[in-house]
Amino acid sequence: MSDIIYTKVDEAPELASASFLPIIQKFAAAAGVSIGTKDISLAGRILSQFPEFLKEDQRQSDDLAELGRLVKTAEANVIKLPNISASVPQLVAAVKELQSQGFALPDYPETPSTDAEKAVRAKYDGLKGSAVNPVLREGNSDRRAAKAVKSFAQNNPHRMGEWTADSKTRVASMSGDDFRSNEVSATLAKEATAKIVLETANGETVLKDGISYPAGTVVDATFMSAKALGAFLSDEIEKTKAEGTLFSLHMKATMMKVSDPIIFGHAVKAFLAPVFEKHGAAMAELGVNPNSGMGDLLARVDGNAAIMADIDACMASRPPMYMVDSDKGITNLHVPSDVIIDASMPALIRAGGKGWGPDGKEADTNCVIPDDSYAPVYDESIKFFKENGKLNPATAGTVQNIGLMAQKAEEYGSHPTTFEIKEAGTVKMILDDGTVLHSHAVEAGDIWRSASARKAPIEDWVNLAIDRQKAEGSRAIFWLDATRAHDAELIAYVKPILEAKGVADKFEIMAPREATRASLETITKGENTIAVSGNVLRDYLTDLFPILELATSAKMLSIVKLMNGGGLFETGAGGSAPKHVQQLMEENHLRWDSLGEFCALGESLTFLANAKGNEKARVLGEAVDAATQGILDNGKSPSRKVGEPDNRDSHYWFARYWADALAAQSSDADLAAHFAPIAKALAEGETKITAELAAAQGSASDLGGYFHGDAAKTAAVMRPSATLNAIID
Numbered sequence: 001m002s003d004i005i006y007t008k009v010d011e012a013p014e015l016a017s018a019s020f021l022p023i024i025q026k027f028a029a030a031a032g033v034s035i036g037t038k039d040i041s042l043a044g045r046i047l048s049q050f051p052e053f054l055k056e057d058q059r060q061s062d063d064l065a066e067l068g069r070l071v072k073t074a075e076a077n078v079i080k081l082p083n084i085s086a087s088v089p090q091l092v093a094a095v096k097e098l099q100s101q102g103f104a105l106p107d108y109p110e111t112p113s114t115d116a117e118k119a120v121r122a123k124y125d126g127l128k129g130s131a132v133n134p135v136l137r138e139g140n141s142d143r144r145a146a147k148a149v150k151s152f153a154q155n156n157p158h159r160m161g162e163w164t165a166d167s168k169t170r171v172a173s174m175s176g177d178d179f180r181s182n183e184v185s186a187t188l189a190k191e192a193t194a195k196i197v198l199e200t201a202n203g204e205t206v207l208k209d210g211i212s213y214p215a216g217t218v219v220d221a222t223f224m225s226a227k228a229l230g231a232f233l234s235d236e237i238e239k240t241k242a243e244g245t246l247f248s249l250h251m252k253a254t255m256m257k258v259s260d261p262i263i264f265g266h267a268v269k270a271f272l273a274p275v276f277e278k279h280g281a282a283m284a285e286l287g288v289n290p291n292s293g294m295g296d297l298l299a300r301v302d303g304n305a306a307i308m309a310d311i312d313a314c315m316a317s318r319p320p321m322y323m324v325d326s327d328k329g330i331t332n333l334h335v336p337s338d339v340i341i342d343a344s345m346p347a348l349i350r351a352g353g354k355g356w357g358p359d360g361k362e363a364d365t366n367c368v369i370p371d372d373s374y375a376p377v378y379d380e381s382i383k384f385f386k387e388n389g390k391l392n393p394a395t396a397g398t399v400q401n402i403g404l405m406a407q408k409a410e411e412y413g414s415h416p417t418t419f420e421i422k423e424a425g426t427v428k429m430i431l432d433d434g435t436v437l438h439s440h441a442v443e444a445g446d447i448w449r450s451a452s453a454r455k456a457p458i459e460d461w462v463n464l465a466i467d468r469q470k471a472e473g474s475r476a477i478f479w480l481d482a483t484r485a486h487d488a489e490l491i492a493y494v495k496p497i498l499e500a501k502g503v504a505d506k507f508e509i510m511a512p513r514e515a516t517r518a519s520l521e522t523i524t525k526g527e528n529t530i531a532v533s534g535n536v537l538r539d540y541l542t543d544l545f546p547i548l549e550l551a552t553s554a555k556m557l558s559i560v561k562l563m564n565g566g567g568l569f570e571t572g573a574g575g576s577a578p579k580h581v582q583q584l585m586e587e588n589h590l591r592w593d594s595l596g597e598f599c600a601l602g603e604s605l606t607f608l609a610n611a612k613g614n615e616k617a618r619v620l621g622e623a624v625d626a627a628t629q630g631i632l633d634n635g636k637s638p639s640r641k642v643g644e645p646d647n648r649d650s651h652y653w654f655a656r657y658w659a660d661a662l663a664a665q666s667s668d669a670d671l672a673a674h675f676a677p678i679a680k681a682l683a684e685g686e687t688k689i690t691a692e693l694a695a696a697q698g699s700a701s702d703l704g705g706y707f708h709g710d711a712a713k714t715a716a717v718m719r720p721s722a723t724l725n726a727i728i729d
Contacts, residue, residue, distance in 0.1 A: 002036025003077060007038055007079065008041055009083040015584060015717075016651075019718040020651050022725075022728050023728055031619070033605070043098060043707045045064055047059070048064070053105055058103055064136075071562055072138050073564060073565075079601065085254035085257075086129065087128070087261065088261065088292055091127060093707070097705055098708055106120045129253075137405050138566075139562035140404055141558065142558075143400065145546065145556060149556075153549060153550045153551070154394050157392070157394040167386055168243055170366060171369055174224075174228060174232045174370050177224065178224050178225075182222045183220055187219075190215045192431045194219075194429055194431050195208065195209040196450065198421065198425050198426070201424075208416065219429070220451045221429050224263070224370070226266065227443060229266050230266060237319065240366040243366065245363060246355050246357050247320070248322030248339070248344075248368060249267045249332055250368065251339070252340060252539075253337055256414075258418035263370055268291075268333050272311065272314055273314075275311050282307065286301055326359070342539050342544070343553075345540075347547060352390065353365065353385070374536060374537060380512075384516070384521075388520075388524065391523070392524075396523045397524075397529070398523060399541065400529070400531070401532075401533060401542050402530060403461075404453065405457075406456075409534070410535035417449060418450075419449070420445065421444055421445065425442065426439060429450060462494055463497070465530070468530055477510055478509045479511075479533040484511075487511075519545070523545075555596055558570035567603075567604065569601075569607070570600065581706065583642070584701055587700075588642075590638070591646055594647060599628060602625050606621040619665060619671055620671075627661055636653040636654075645690075648696075652690070660683075662675035689723045692720060
């Protein structure tokens with residue numbers, strides 16, 4: 001096994017790897033450090049699941065499963081780049097691309113009927129949504145802005161949209177019968193096995209059996225009423241029209257791969273309600289599934305003049321919709337994975353509450369977030385900025401995060417225990433001793449789910465928070481709501497640990513709404529705070545605050561301290577990656593910023609030095625920090641516009657600053673001697689290298705595929721400087 005595993009992923013981060021990974025491997029080899037790769041891309045994961053359909057030379061190992069075993073060991077040292085959390089349309093598109101490349105994969109069965117089709121569907125469904133993160137995250141999260149990154153953001157503040165007190169932008173959430181209001185929770189006194197059953201007038205159906213929980217596990221259950229959801233959505237569509245704002249829906253249909261696509265589908269049906277009432281049967285025959293979005297719907301009904309005319313009439317009568325791409329007519333409801341709440345809401349807040357409308361202009365927006373569990377975070381943020389005006393990045397403090405996410409903690413691990421109820425009745429969660437742990441009366445169409453958080457990760461999370469607060473000495477808040485069933489169970493864990501460690505006075509416990517305001521007040525004063533939060537809030541907050549503070553969450557230092565002693569180093573968010581790929585394919589310009597990769601690399605090398613006693617790796621890591629500072633101080637990050645320096649240029653400069661730092665250091669004479677000629681060659685080649693990189697831009701580029709590119713073609717695009725390649729290779 002290599003000393004460090006660098007993951008192969010998708011889209012812009014993977015394109016950047018084609019340029020950056022050869023540099024890493026070249027430099028690391030001088031310290032005796034091997035850098036290997038494992039494929040966790042969507043295409044790679046698809047291929048690994050269907051060896052029986054492929055030729056022998058096309059078969060691929062299940063690298064995700066292998067990494068899943070590795071992260072449970074003390075030897076793990078993994079740099080994890082953002083990968084696609086696939087929606088159904090993305091999964092189908094990836095399968096079609098692979099089929100076109102000669103991989104004889106089975107089609108995705110939309111309505112499986114035979115046992116064989118059901119088996120294929122089950123394999124594909126296992127790849128949807130957040131299939132990667134729960135496997136690799138065998139530890140809790142420590143996310144924060146690296147000091148160099150925060151300093152640069154303060155010295156070079158990004159543009160912020162203006163907030164006004166009369167802004168019509170608001171957040172709309174259900175007032176009842178949602179996941180928040182229907183939640184029940186209990187902590188198991190002993191190890192147990194559970195089953196989930198649906199009891200109806202026609203008998204009992206086992207929804208899930210054999211669910212094992214160790215003692216001390218917090219087990220939740222809840223449901224969202226389909227009837228209440230439909231009424232809420234219809235009401236908000238009408239309110240939006242009356243208010244003269246844009247209608248927008250903000251979901252997490254990638255991570256919450258069972259529940260949120262269903263909720264998304266309800267929104268599509270509500271927005272096109274007259275069309276579904278009139279043409280529902282005809283559209284069903286055409287294979288329309290509203291959960292797949294309006295884009296898929298429009299493609300399926302294209303050519304049916306009557307349906308298309310009624311869609312046009314319906315859209316004309318509705319409020320204007322928040323757009324993903326106004327120029328191309330791609331709406332908020334086109335594709336479930338296009339508008340991801342943790343990226344979309346912070347961007348809208350940073351823009352002064354403005355979203356893009358179908359006319360290509362910015363407008364105030366009704367931000368519809370059906371479930372009220374975490375919507376108050378965004379609602380309170382909007383209220384705060386209406387009252388106080390925009391945040392000033394030049395003077396703002398920072399919000400760090402300690403997140404509970406180990407071992408599929410909380411809602412993000414709930415996919416196998418989430419169900420769309422087919423028939424009215426009672427859902428019960430029954431333990432092996434006959435105890436009915438949870439029970440809900442439900443109706444057909446309701447969405448029921450159970451989630452859990454285990455004792456060991458919870459205790460590890462609290463102790464990690466204690467360590468971080470001690471290191472920082474700043475305000476620290478547990479974002480837990482004592483009036484919410486699940487949070488009350490967590491508080492019962494948190495308080496005794498804090499008291500036993502003698503640090504109860506160092507921490508506050510607040511509900512998310514109150515914690516949001518307290519944190520915004522703190523950073524507005526230029527002070528720092530630590531948000532100690534559950535899994536979903538970890539995801540949301542580590543985009544919200546970085547996007548406000550730094551303009552992006554891709555530059556965050558993201559360390560997962562694995563519970564068995566290893567290290568997982570994540571490199572930031574990939575939410576804008578599809579747009580970056582589109583620009584590269586059209587203009588051969590990649591604006592992806594690899595700063596997250598730089599930060600993760602430095603931490604990974606330092607971790608390796610501590611774990612293996614490799615002092616050369618420590619020198620390498622310290623030089624990475626110097627190179628990262630050089631990128632920021634000298635303005636060598638990628639530009640957004642074609643013809644200007646892009647991701648490939650930033651990698652040249654990183655290599656140059658890295659080599660300079662290694663040649664100049666005095667801790668290791670051998671490394672200094674090794675890198676002196678490399679630093680000299682990179683400096684002397686500047687004019688030629690930058691010219692070769694610039695010459696590559698401007699025309700369309702061929703990657704050989706979107707989900708499964710051709711390695712040689714991708715290398716040709718991402719490594720266009722023969723001079724630089726000669727030095728590195």
